Amino acid sequence: xxxxxxxxxxxxxxxxxxxxxxxxxxxxxxxxxxxxxxxxxxxxxxxxxxxxxxxxxxxxxxxxxxxxxxxxxxxxxxxxxxxxxxxxxxxxxxxxxxxxxxxxxxxxxxxxxxxxxxxxxxxxxxxxxxxxxxxxxxxxxxxxxxxxxxxxxxxxxxxxxxxxxxxxxxxxxxxxxxxxxxxxxxxxxxxxxxxxxxxxxxxxxxxxxxxxxxxxxxxxxxxxxxxxxxxxxxxxxxxxxxxxxxxxxxxxxxxxxxxxxxxxxxxxxxxxxxxxxxxxxxxxxxxxxxxxxxxxxxxxxxxxxxxxxxxxxxxxxxxxxxxxxxxxxxxxxxxxxxxxxxxxxxxxxxxxxxxxxxxxxxxxxxxxxxxxxxxxxxxxxxxxxxxxxxxxxxxxxxxxxxxxxxxxxxxxxxxxxxxxxxxxxxxxxxxxxxxxxxxxxxxxxxxxxxxxxxxxxxxxxxxxxxxxxxxxxxxx
Amino acid sequence: xxxxxxxxxxxxxxxxxxxxxxxxxxxxxxxxxxxxxxxxxxxxxxxxxxxxxxxxxxxxxxxxxxxxxxxxxxxxxxxxxxxxxxxxxxxxxxxxxxxxxxxxxxxxxxxxxxxxxxxxxxxxxxxxxxxxxxxxxxxxxxxxxxxxxxxxxxxxxxxxxxxxxxxxxxxxxxxxxxxxxxxxxxxxxxxxxxxxxxxxxxxxxxxxxxxxxxxxxxxxxxxxxxxxxxxxxxxxxxxxxxxxxxxxxxxxxxxxxxxxxxxxxxxxxxxxxxxxxxxxxxxxxxxxxxxxxxxxxxxxxxxxxxxxxxxxxxxxxxxxxxxxxxxxxxxxxxxxxxxxxxxxxxxxxxxxxxxxxxxxxxxxxxxxxxxxxxxxxxxxxxxxxxxxxxxxxxxxxxxxxxxxxxxxxxxxxxxxxxxxxxxxxxxxxxxxxxxxxxxxxxxxxxxxxxxxxxxxxxxxxxxxxxxxxxxxxxxxxxxxxxxxxxx
Numbered sequence: 022x023x024x025x026x027x028x029x030x031x032x033x034x035x036x037x038x039x040x041x042x043x044x045x046x047x048x049x050x051x052x053x054x055x056x057x058x059x060x061x062x063x064x065x066x067x068x069x070x071x072x073x074x075x076x077x078x079x080x081x082x083x084x085x086x087x088x089x090x091x092x093x094x095x096x097x098x099x100x101x102x103x104x105x106x107x108x109x110x111x112x113x114x115x116x117x118x119x120x121x122x123x124x125x126x127x128x129x130x131x132x133x134x135x136x137x138x139x140x141x142x143x144x145x146x147x148x149x150x151x152x153x154x155x156x157x158x159x160x161x162x163x164x165x166x167x168x169x170x171x172x173x174x175x176x177x178x179x180x181x182x183x184x185x186x187x188x189x190x191x192x193x194x195x196x197x198x199x200x201x202x203x204x205x206x207x208x209x210x211x212x213x214x215x216x217x218x219x220x221x222x223x224x225x226x227x228x229x230x231x232x233x234x235x236x237x238x239x240x241x242x243x244x245x246x247x248x249x250x251x252x253x254x255x256x257x258x259x260x261x262x263x264x265x266x267x268x269x270x271x272x273x274x275x276x277x278x279x280x281x282x283x284x285x286x287x288x289x290x291x292x293x294x295x296x297x298x299x300x301x302x303x304x305x306x307x308x309x310x311x312x313x314x315x316x317x318x319x320x321x322x323x324x325x326x327x328x329x330x331x332x333x334x335x336x337x338x339x340x341x342x343x344x345x346x347x348x349x350x351x352x353x354x355x356x357x358x359x360x361x362x363x364x365x366x367x368x369x370x371x372x373x374x375x376x377x378x379x380x381x382x383x384x385x386x387x388x389x390x391x392x393x394x395x396x397x398x399x400x401x402x403x404x405x406x407x408x409x410x411x412x413x414x415x416x417x418x419x420x421x422x423x424x425x426x427x428x429x430x431x432x433x434x435x436x437x438x439x440x441x442x443x444x445x446x447x448x449x450x451x452x453x454x455x456x457x458x459x460x461x462x463x464x465x466x467x468x469x470x471x472x473x474x475x476x477x478x479x480x481x482x483x484x485x486x487x488x489x490x491x492x493x494x495x496x497x
Numbered sequence: 498x499x500x501x502x503x504x505x506x507x508x509x510x511x512x513x514x515x516x517x518x519x520x521x522x523x524x525x526x527x528x529x530x531x532x533x534x535x536x537x538x539x540x541x542x543x544x545x546x547x548x549x550x551x552x553x554x555x556x557x558x559x560x561x562x563x564x565x566x567x568x569x570x571x572x573x574x575x576x577x578x579x580x581x582x583x584x585x586x587x588x589x590x591x592x593x594x595x596x597x598x599x600x601x602x603x604x605x606x607x608x609x610x611x612x613x614x615x616x617x618x619x620x621x622x623x624x625x626x627x628x629x630x631x632x633x634x635x636x637x638x639x640x641x642x643x644x645x646x647x648x649x650x651x652x653x654x655x656x657x658x659x660x661x662x663x664x665x666x667x668x669x670x671x672x673x674x675x676x677x678x679x680x681x682x683x684x685x686x687x688x689x690x691x692x693x694x695x696x697x698x699x700x701x702x703x704x705x706x707x708x709x710x711x712x713x714x715x716x717x718x719x720x721x722x723x724x725x726x727x728x729x730x731x732x733x734x735x736x737x738x739x740x741x742x743x744x745x746x747x748x749x750x751x752x753x754x755x756x757x758x759x760x761x762x763x764x765x766x767x768x769x770x771x772x773x774x775x776x777x778x779x780x781x782x783x784x785x786x787x788x789x790x791x792x793x794x795x796x797x798x799x800x801x802x803x804x805x806x807x808x809x810x811x812x813x814x815x816x817x818x819x820x821x822x823x824x825x826x827x828x829x830x831x832x833x834x835x836x837x838x839x840x841x842x843x844x845x846x847x848x849x850x851x852x853x854x855x856x857x858x859x860x861x862x863x864x865x866x867x868x869x870x871x872x873x874x875x876x877x878x879x880x881x882x883x884x885x886x887x888x889x890x891x892x893x894x895x896x897x898x899x900x901x902x903x904x905x906x907x908x909x910x911x912x913x914x915x916x917x918x919x920x921x922x923x924x925x926x927x928x929x930x931x932x933x934x935x936x937x938x939x940x941x942x943x944x945x946x947x948x949x950x951x952x953x954x955x956x957x958x959x960x961x962x963x964x965x966x967x968x969x970x971x972x973x974x975x976x977x978x979x980x981x982x983x984x
Contacts, residue, residue, distance in 0.1 A: 060606065064819040066599065066707040067586040067608060071741045099815050101861070103838055108825070110818020162823070291861035293870060296712035296812060297703075298741055 023223040024258075026251040028186045028216060029178035029231070030138075032193050034203040035148060035169050035211035036079045042147040042170035043070030043113065054163040062168035064109035069297050072097075076170040079202045080120060080145050081303065081311045083172055086200050086318070087193075089124030089143055091308055097145075097298045100290045105162050106150035114173075116292040119144035120301060126176065128192040131184050138189050139177040146171050166210075172203070178217065178228060183247035187240040190214050199344045200315055213238050218250045220258065229254070230264040234271050234278060246271040250278045322347050330360035339368055345382045346372075352389030358396055366396050370413055378417070387416060391423040403432045405483055435482040437489075440473075443481060444489045447472045458494055466490060504531050508978050509669040511725040515573050518565065525565070525576030528670060529558035529620055532578040535668050536623050543667070544636075544644040545660035547583055548590045549623035554578070557620040564618070573728055575618025578671040580625045582661050583641070585674055585716060586705040587611055587621060594707045595639035596629045598826040598845025608705020609740065610674060610716045610733040617732045625660030625673060629847045630817065631681055631709045633657050634919035637910045638849045645906070646688060647979040648946055652903040655685030655919075658693075658719060665691035665719045666946070667979055672720040672729050678710045679805050680898070680923025682717035683935035687898035687948020690937040692975055693719040694726040694962065697955045698930035699744040701730070702737030708816040710809035713927040722975050723934065723965025730958060746956045754892040754964040757783060757951070758793040763896030763922055771941040772897045776949040779938045779968070780895055786971055791891060796883035798925055800876050805924035806917060807860045807873035813850075814857030820845060852913060881929045888931075888954045893961060896922055898935045898948040923950070932958040934965050937974040 041048050044061035060068035084091050095118045099111040124140035150167035154160045174193060181189070194205040194212055205212040214237045219229035232254070234246045254264050268287070269278040317325070319341055326337040326347075340350045349371065353363040371392070375385060392413065399409040404427075412430065416423040434440060447469055448455055458465050466487070473486045504527060505517045517523050533551050540546035561576035570576075581587050584594040586604035593599035607615065615621060628638040636644040636659025644659040646652040647667040654663040658675025662682070665673050666689030675682045677695040686693030694717055701716045708714060718729040736745040759780055764773045784790045820826035822841025829844055831837035846854065860869035887894065900921060909915040926933035931952055938949040953961045969975050 063824060065604070066592070066594070066602070066819070066825065067604060067606075067705040069704050069740050069742075071739065101815050101818060103818065103821060105823045105834065108819060108823075110821060111815050289863045291815070291858065291863075291866070293811060293815070293861055296710075296742075297708075 024220045024251070024255045025180050025223045025225075026182065026247065027178045027219045027221065027228055027231075028181050028247055030174075030176045030186065030189060030217070031215040032174040032176075032190055033213045033215075034083075034172045034174070034193070034197050034205055036076050036172060036202055037204050038073055038075045038079060038170055040073055040075070041168045042073055042076055042145070043168055046168070048169050049165065052165060054161070054165065056165060058164045058167070062108075063164055070113060070295075072298060072301065073170060076145065077120075077301065077303070078307075078311055079170075080143070080172055081308055082200045082315060083174075083197060083202045084121035084124065084143055085308065085312050085315060086196050087124040087126065087140060087143065087174070089121035089140065091121050091303055092118065093303055094118070095120035095301045095303070097295045097301070098292045099295045100292055102288050102290055104149070104152075105160065106152045106164070106167065108150070108164060108167065112147060112149060113295055113298070114146035115144035117294065120303065126174075126189050126192055128185065128188045131182060136181075136185075138179050138181075141175045141177055143172055143174050146173055178219070178231070183244035183251075186216060186247045187244040190243055191240060195319070199319060207238050207240070210238060214243055216243060216246060218247055218254070219264070220251050220254045229258075230266050232264065232266065232278070233268045235268060235281075237271055242271055242273050245273075245276055246278060249276055253278060316344055317347075319344075326360075332360060332364050336364055336368060339372065340364065343382070349382060349389055353393050356390045356393030358393050362396055362400065363393075366392060370410060374413070374417060386420065387413065387423060391416070395423050395427055398427060402435055402482060402484070404430060405433055407483075408433070431480060433482040434477060434480045435485050437485075440477075440481055440485055440489055441493075443473050443476045444486065444493055447476060448490075448493060455494055504528065505670060507668055507670075508721065508976050510721040511574070511577050511670065511672055511728060512722075514577060514670050518576050525558040525561040525620070526555065528576060529554050529578055529622065532622055532668075532670055536580075536664075539647075539667060540623070540664055543647055543650065543654075543663055544642050545626055545654070545663040546580070547595075547624045547626050547641050547660070550589045550621060553589055554620050554622045557615075561618055561620065571616070571618035572732070574614065574732060577619050578622045579614060579619050579673060579729075580623045580661065580664060580671070581608070581611055581621065581674045582625050582627045582631075582658055582676055584627060584631050584676060584707040584709075585611060586707065587624065589621060590624055592624070592707065593640070594630045595627050595641050596820075596846065596850065597640045598820045598841070600640070600827055602825070604705070606705065608716065609702035609737045611705065613732050614674075614729070619672075619732075622671070625658070625664060625675070627660055627675070628657035628681075629850050630707065630813070631657040631676055631678055631714075632813070632849050632853055634680070634684055634916055635904070635906070635909065636660065636685070637906065638847050640847070643906055646903050648690065648944065649903065651905055652945070653688070653906050655688035655899070655903065657681040657685075658717070659685050661719050662686045662689040662691050662693060665689065665693075665721065669721045672718050672725050675717050675719050676706055676709075677715055677717045677927065678713045679809060679920045679927050682719055683898045683923050683933060683948070683950055684919055686719050686935040687937070687950075688903040688946060690940075690946035690948075690974070690977055690979075691719050692722050692726055692937065692965065692969075693717060693935045694723070694730065694958075695926060695933045696730060696734065696958050697744075697746060697932045698927070699742050700746055700932070700956075700958060701733045702740040702743040704737055704739040704743075708812075710812040710927075711816060712812060713805075713809055722969050723936065723962050724969075726934070727959065727962040727966070730962065734958075746958070748956050748959050751957070751960055753967075754788070754953075754960055756789040756791065756891045757893045757895050757964075758791045758887060758891040760795045760798070760894050760896040761792055762795055762798045767921070768897060768900045769902060769941075772899070772902070772947050775939040775941075775947040776895065776897045779949055779972075782971060783895075783968065786967070790895075793887050793890065793894070795887060795894065795925065797876065797880045798921075801880055801925045801928060802917060802921045804873045804876040804880065805920065805928055806856070807869050808877060808928070810853045810857030811861050811870050811873075812857070814854045814861065817846075817850070817854055849913070877928050880925060884925065884929045884931060884952070885954070892953065892957070893964060894952040896950060896952075898923060898950045902941055902943070902945040902947070926950075926952050929955075931955050932961055934961045936965050936968060937977070938972075939974050940977075
């Protein structure tokens with residue numbers, strides 16, 4: 022008998038708002054412990070939560086981009102449990118009436134085909150703080166993260182492999198980043214996933230009993246935990262055992278899943294509507310405002326680049342890999358470059374610079390407009406390609422604008438008679454080389470071009486020099 | 498220019514004291530000194546006062562006098578003393594909600610209501626005693642001890658705002674901030690012969706009110722008369738960016754109340770006869786003044802108290818989870834986390850608070866939630882609709898505040914059901930979120946105060962208070978003081 026693995030995901034993404042979900046504290050976990058806290062996020066007596074409108078706007082963007090039905094009315098509930106990093110004794114979440122229902126995540130199967138994972142819902146909630154358990158038997162609490170805004174994306178179960186489960190989370194990460202909703206950085210803990218795994222005989226319809234693996238914080242752990250847990254379940258079932266519905270822990274070091282608690286021990290969270298927060302009303306105009314300010318999706322941008330602008334798919338991929346790359350490419354075109362030269366210069370120069378300097382595009386010193394000005398000079402034959410590249414490089418090194426350097430650069434000489442004089446001089450002093458070329462050694466053309474460029478002190482238009490050289494050698 | 502030092506009579510309302518100050522018949526400093534003297538002596542004697550702030554209050558009074566001399570007073574409450582209940586946070590002193598678990602807790606921050614009043618020149622003079630976390634109807638659950646009713650010191654002042662009402666019932670010049678979750682301002686006001694007002698839910702910011710049942714709680718004034726409550730409300734009310742449920746309601750322009758319905762359930766067999774008679778007499782006095790009196794039944798009022806007990810305790814069980822000994826709340830040393838929680842909470846909370854937390858946890862638990870919490874919410878909707886319907890036929894409802902007179906200290910404290918019976922006529926206003934005004938309307942044969950209440954539609958706060966002021970122009974019940982110091 023063969024087995025099929027079925028996976029459902031709960032993806033938690035911290036939203037990249039300036040402030041926390043229900044107070045004005047800076048959302049920044051990097052600071053000194055317990056630095057960004059206030060009476061509201063630490064649950065002081067008398068303090069009340071006030072919903073951060075910027076978090077709702079981001080949540081709307083996520084729901085639009087994942088194709089959810091946004092609910093005109095939703096509300097917050099309290100999830101009650103005791104834990105030291107939860108100072109109010111409850112987490113504010115959306116249990117009964119989440120703001121978004123349905124939706125889907127598109128992800129690649131292992132064979133490269135596209136697939137769709139349907140969503141159950143997305144809801145907004147606040148994060149807990151952090152407990153740091155030290156070796157000296159003490160535990161320390163850092164509440165900087167406490168009450169940071171989270172989205173929880175809950176999917177339906179779907180047959181898939183561990184690699185595909187990781188692909189789903191990866192696709193979600195790309196969308197959330199693309200639309201500016203979350204930094205979705207697993208290393209920093211602002212993207213985490215819980216994975217529900219079950220197995221069933223291939224061809225069988227009902228789902229098997231699932232187990233839940235909590236708080237997976239890397240793509241490897243998502244992939245491997247699904248693989249290891251489904252293998253464990255198959256082993257149990259094949260030995261005639263039964264799977265218990267339970268929460269299990271993923272042990273990354275030993276690559277095993279470990280028992281944590283059974284369904285019967287699962288806490289009773291005693292959810293009820295939070296009386297401190299009014300119903301969240303999302304109007305059609307709120308949705309439209311977010312929709313109209315959403316960036317072009319990767320899919321529609323790909324169509325535009327490849328089909329309309331005729332950029333080769335492989336070239337398009339590097340421009341599409343990050344939203345800001347495509348934006349920069351568009352800005353180069355808006356500054357007057359053709360799609361082909363914007364693509365060539367972006368990939369050939371801009372990406373090379375970023376790579377060499379280990380920079381993000383945000384920190385890149387050159388503007389699309391100034392690069393376009395240099396490229397136009399090249400295309401109008403006023404400077405050579407090499408000169409153009411040199412100007413960009415120099416601009417980065419000197420911190421001066423390319424246009425300033427461009428203005429100081431003497432234009433290359435394209436005047437026919439001047440060039441001809443230089444070329445004739447070179448031909449006369451290298452008759453042996455000319456003979457060899459005539460005998461068929463075309464490689465030596467480069468040597469002659471170089472000699473002419475030297476004679477002109479770099480001012481000659483190399484393309485024209487080559488034309489004249491060719492003509493004169495063939496003529497005589 | 499200024500007249501020789503003399504002070505207003507003890508029963509004087511805030512409005513009357515404001516005129517004294519305006520006519521320079523006394524200074525704010527003299528007033529505050531005199532009021533502090535009252536708090537330190539009688540106030541402490543009856544257990545109503547927990548803390549006073551003499552230095553800060555005198556400094557604030559001096560500033561008020563300077564403003565007045567410069568012709569720059571901040572409004573009618575400038576220089577007027579007030580106190581805040583122990584469950585309302587203040588920058589000065591402690592705010593422990595009369596609970597051992599918060600012993601010594603300093604909020605270092607004024608509740609929005611307190612901040613607005615101080616910005617209007619009112620002078621915070623002290624903190625008043627109350628039931629632990631406002632849970633109680635007799636002020637007997639307080640970690641600061643019981644409060645005596647100024648009219649009969651062997652009896653309770655009511656609760657949970659027992660200290661605030663006892664102060665208002667025994668002396669004028671000032672107003673007091675309490676809170677009302679199920680009757681906590683109105684019942685002690687009735688027991689102590691003071692005027693107490695519970696605003697529409699959301700009218701006054703709850704920021705700084707230590708939560709009990711959030712969907713029911715409101716900060717409330719208790720004072721000598723309805724006009725004083727109106728002045729205080731006017732300063733406190735309005736949207737607060739720190740409370741998402743707070744509202745700005747504008748009801749200044751509506752017609753005065755002209756038709757009042759007696760609520761038949763307020764005069765049934767469970768209600769003390771002398772109380773019923775006093776309220777009916779009040780109704781006929783209103784009728785004499787041209788108010789149309791009709792009689793109506795309030796649907797579902799018999800279910801209100803059960804509904805209230807479920808919702809209030811459910812919310813309390815969650816609101817009080819934060820007192821866990823880890824962040825906030827006295828920590829008991831323990832071997833592990835579980836026992837830290839258990840010991841800290843067991844020792845920190847009194848038995849009534851523990852009972853309500855347990856009850857609230859139960860009604861929200863899987864398997865019981867539908868039968869209790871969900872059903873109570875459905876009943877709450879019916880109660881709200883019922884009162885809305887009746888209020889379409891009249892401007893206000895009239896009924897007694899308490900079904901019985903102030904009872905002896907110790908009589909009901911060990912019988913929670915008997916204690917919860919105090920709330921049967923008051924909880925409806927909290928469940929429906931409507932405003933309710935408690936007004937003194939006489940005394941029974943033993944000389945114990947009787948209170949009646951007017952309830953109106955959501956947002957009709959100022960109409961109710963205006964009706965209260967008219968009633969108090971026609972009658973003198975509110976001017977009486979325990980030791981015969983009436984006008």
